[in-house]
Amino acid sequence: MNLRALRRTLAIELAYRPGGVLATKIHLKHVAVATTEGYASRPGGAQAELLAEANKHESERNLDLVWEEFRNYQQGIMPAGPGARELTESFAHIDAKLDPADAPAAKVQRNDREILSLLTKRAKVLHLGLANYCWFTDPSRALCLRLAGTPTADKPLIGMCDSARCPQATHHPGHRSVWADHADKTKTFLGELGPTRRTERTRLQADYDRATRVITAIDTATEAST
Known part of the structure; x- marks a missing residue:
């Protein structure tokens, strides 16, 4: 280990964040953003190399996550949420291709590498939210883009x-x-509101109800495997 390698690793981790250039400038104590841009990416320079490396790490991470969820599916641990059915159908389609009884001998999937190759397409559309996975397969169906008008x-x-x-x-x-932490904090806020703060109570109650519904759905999907 040396200082250059440590700074390089830190820069890669910072590149995962939104506004990564500014975050890198602050954490690495660069005097000017121009220094950070040169360190972390300009077309054909160190910045492009760093971005390519960060994208590679992100792709590998996404594939690991999809692999984990596919194994959960095989064990009967299902996803929850509005997109659960579509994801489950995708996994079922992949799982069907792994059945030796339904595949010609030359196409039998025998190892993890072949399974990962089938999961790669799904991994490419995975984006991580704080409390969910986003499978960005169709921009026209994305609620966030519709709300933003893009x-x-x-x-x-x-x-x-x-x-x-x-x-x-x-x-x-x-x-x-x-979700459980969010529900607990929202419940606490609800308990502290006075009787006159009806607007805030209505908003927080709706937020609390949504969180409990999500928690219940996750528990139901998980318990179905037991």
Whole structure:
């Protein structure tokens, strides 16, 4: 390990974040943003190389996540959320191709590498939200883009995601703790509101009800495997 390698690793991790150039400038204590741009990407320069490396790491991470969810599906642990059915159907289609009884001998899927190749297409459309997965297969169906008035964008607006309503969003057991924490805090706020704050109570109650519905759906999908 050396200082250059450590700074390089830090820069790659920062590149995952929105506004990564500014975050890198602050954390690496560059005097000018121009220094950061040179360090982290200009067409044909170090910045482009860093971006390509970050994209590679992101692709590998997404494939690992899809692989994990596919294994969960095979064990009967299903996703929840508006996009759960579509994701489950996708996994069922892939799983059917792995059945030796239905495939010619030359096409039998025998190892993890071949399974991963079937999951790659799904991994390419995966975007991570704080409390959900976004499977960005069709921009015209993305709720965030419709709300923003940009239905033809090539990436979702994760910060505007309402995963309880978007048809391309799913919830998984790993997201439960986030929703549970949100529900607990919202319940606390509700208990502290005075009787005159009806508007805030109505808004928070709707938020709390949504969180509990998501938690219930995750638990139901998980318990179905037991």
